[in-house]
Amino acid sequence: MSETILLAGGAGFIGSNLADYLLAESDADIVILDALTYAGNLMNLRNIVNNTRLRFIHGHIENSEIVNHICTRYCISGIINAAAETHVDRSIHSAAPFVQANIVGTQVLLDAAVKYGLRFIQISTDEVYGSLGENGTFTESSPLRPSSPYSASKAAGDMLTLSFVATYGLRASITRCSNNYGAYQFPEKLIPLMICNALEDKPLPVYGNGNNVRDWIYARDHVRAIWAAYKFGEPGEVYNIGARCEMRNIDIVKMILAILDKPESLIKFTTDRPGHDFRYAIDPSYAEMRLGWKPQAVFADALKETVEWYINNDEWLTAARSGEYRNYYARQYGKSF
Numbered sequence: 201m202s203e204t205i206l207l208a209g210g211a212g213f214i215g216s217n218l219a220d221y222l223l224a225e226s227d228a229d230i231v232i233l234d235a236l237t238y239a240g241n242l243m244n245l246r247n248i249v250n251n252t253r254l255r256f257i258h259g260h261i262e263n264s265e266i267v268n269h270i271c272t273r274y275c276i277s278g279i280i281n282a283a284a285e286t287h288v289d290r291s292i293h294s295a296a297p298f299v300q301a302n303i304v305g306t307q308v309l310l311d312a313a314v315k316y317g318l319r320f321i322q323i324s325t326d327e328v329y330g331s332l333g334e335n336g337t338f339t340e341s342s343p344l345r346p347s348s349p350y351s352a353s354k355a356a357g358d359m360l361t362l363s364f365v366a367t368y369g370l371r372a373s374i375t376r377c378s379n380n381y382g383a384y385q386f387p388e389k390l391i392p393l394m395i396c397n398a399l400e401d402k403p404l405p406v407y408g409n410g411n412n413v414r415d416w417i418y419a420r421d422h423v424r425a426i427w428a429a430y431k432f433g434e435p436g437e438v439y440n441i442g443a444r445c446e447m448r449n450i451d452i453v454k455m456i457l458a459i460l461d462k463p464e465s466l467i468k469f470t471t472d473r474p475g476h477d478f479r480y481a482i483d484p485s486y487a488e489m490r491l492g493w494k495p496q497a498v499f500a501d502a503l504k505e506t507v508e509w510y511i512n513n514d515e516w517l518t519a520a521r522s523g524e525y526r527n528y529y530a531r532q533y534g535k536s537f
């Protein structure tokens with residue numbers, strides 16, 4: 201029998217990539233529940249909006265009435281939680297929305313999963329592990345040492361999820377992924393921000409000395425892993441998802457400038473973010489072994505594809521950068537940007 205998935209946060213970056221993937225590569229029906237915060241965008245769904253296997257419901261995951269209604273009305277068989285407040289800098293300005301969406305919201309979805317006996321995937325992040333030094337990688341048994349309100353709220357959501365497995369026998373698994381890039385990423389995150397500014401010949405704000413290291417994965421590889429975890433993952437297990445692609449921020453910025461044929465003089469170093477984690481690196485071997493999944497994208501090619509997507513989606517970009525985002529940008533980087 202085919203699945204009907206409640207995809208929370210399906211109008212965001214990862215959620216909309218996952219919705220595209222599920223409609224193309226699985227026979228699952230999808231009901232998206234999304235609050236359409238500044239990061240959620242119905243334009244992310246424009247290629248699939250007429251698909252009869254997709255429904256969209258506007259609402260918050262903290263609203264148990266809506267969540268319960270969706271579970272019964274659409275005979276939901278599983279929940280994948282991609283709904284979250286996700287930007288570290290915003291969590292430094294105010295932790296409250298992060299606690300609300302990432303902890304309270306997760307709890308409401310977990311309650312519904314227990315009530316209706318559903319499979320559950322909590323999409324999480326490598327940031328729950330905190331920072332690495334020059335060497336080593338995060339494994340699933342690395343201790344949780346979150347250093348921002350964002351990562352702390354995600355760690356709390358993960359802990360709640362595992363507690364529901366132990367306490368109620370919920371069939372829940374967690375994916376913890378490294379930094380994503382690709383189409384539909386809101387232009388406050390490193391790669392789309394640098395692409396957008398370079399396209400407009402504006403300064404490219406790089407934190408500190410740009411030597412912070414992130415481990416990058418193409419969003420399409422991440423969403424394949426999420427679906428593999430849904431189908432083949434075991435309850436109570438955590439799967440680290442990454443593509444063994446460590447890069448210094450400054451090197452990525454230079455690659456983007458080279459793709460766009462723009463000068464490196466556009467780079468402008470800014471005061472470092474408080475509590476800025478130095479390095480993340482994921483060991484994805486366990487997920488590869490248990491889920492039969494492997495990342496496929498080659499970084500240089502997929503980065504070029506991503507740059508081209510932003511060039512070709514001017515209308516999307518203008519919509520995403522209007523309104524609230526402009527206020528945030530001025531507050532974060534000041535008037536000189």
Ligand SMILES: NC(=O)c1ccc[n+]([C@@H]2O[C@H](COP(=O)([O-])OP(=O)(O)OC[C@H]3O[C@@H](n4cnc5c(N)ncnc54)[C@H](O)[C@@H]3O)[C@@H](O)[C@H]2O)c1
Pocket residue numbers: 208209210211212213214215233234235236237238239240241259260261262281282283284285286287300301305323324325326354376377378379380381385386
């Ligand atoms: N983007 C990355 O690099 C990355 C890496 C690892 C893990 N993750 C995880 O993947 C998940 C999705 O991240 P993303 O990058 O797509 O984020 P995003 O900010 O692009 O999208 C989040 C979506 O959730 C929705 N949302 C927020 N609060 C909500 C609420 N209370 N109720 C309903 N909907 C709500 C937003 O409207 C938006 O559509 C997050 O849990 C994040 O921690 C992301």
